[in-house]
Amino acid sequence: MPKKAAVRNASAKTTRGPRAPERVGAILKVLDETYPAAECALDHRTPWELLVATILSAQCADVRVNMVTPALFQRFPTPAAMTKATLPELESLIRTTGFYRNKAKSILGAAKKITEDFNGQVPETLAELITIPGAARKTANVVLGVSFGKAEGVVVDTHVFRIARRLELAKADTPEKVEQELMQVLPRDHWIRFSHQIIHHGRKVCIARNPKCRECALEALCRSKDKTWQG
């Protein structure tokens, strides 16, 4: 049986809805086969650099963030060094990432918080991370998963939000609620890589407008009303 037909056949056996474990398992298997090496696209060397890069990535492409971070981290390599920055200096270094005034305030606030309350080290728990200026749940989950290998939640960015709903793994209308749905439906050992895989899928194939369903490895498992092609 051709591979795609076999996947569709496995999907057809699913009788308990789109979030049934066998269907979820089939989706995860396709993702593992299609994106075996998916990882964070933000360049970084330390948890601090990843935290800053993730703050900068709000409403900005990762490639653009990667263009500004080398000079930023050369000038201010640690949280303690960053506390010495002035806002205008920070703003000029990150201007091209957009929303640079708010981002500069967040980064400076994060540097001060980490230096004063966490002994200069990025903390390793969700509860502590979300007390840092600019680090909401999504940012905290990125740092925990990528830097510390800890799955305390699922990163839900714009791609994960869109595709989780297209694949009927979630229905909610906010990223926070979609994260809770994904935490219920995904095995915990997939929480970190699922987001990396879906973010790759969202950039290359399941794009927001006119998704490339003809090229999609998940097509046989997808019943989205946004589909542009049916195999």
Ligand code: SF4
């Ligand atoms: S079939 Fe189309 S809509 Fe469904 S996941 Fe693939 S690209 Fe996205």
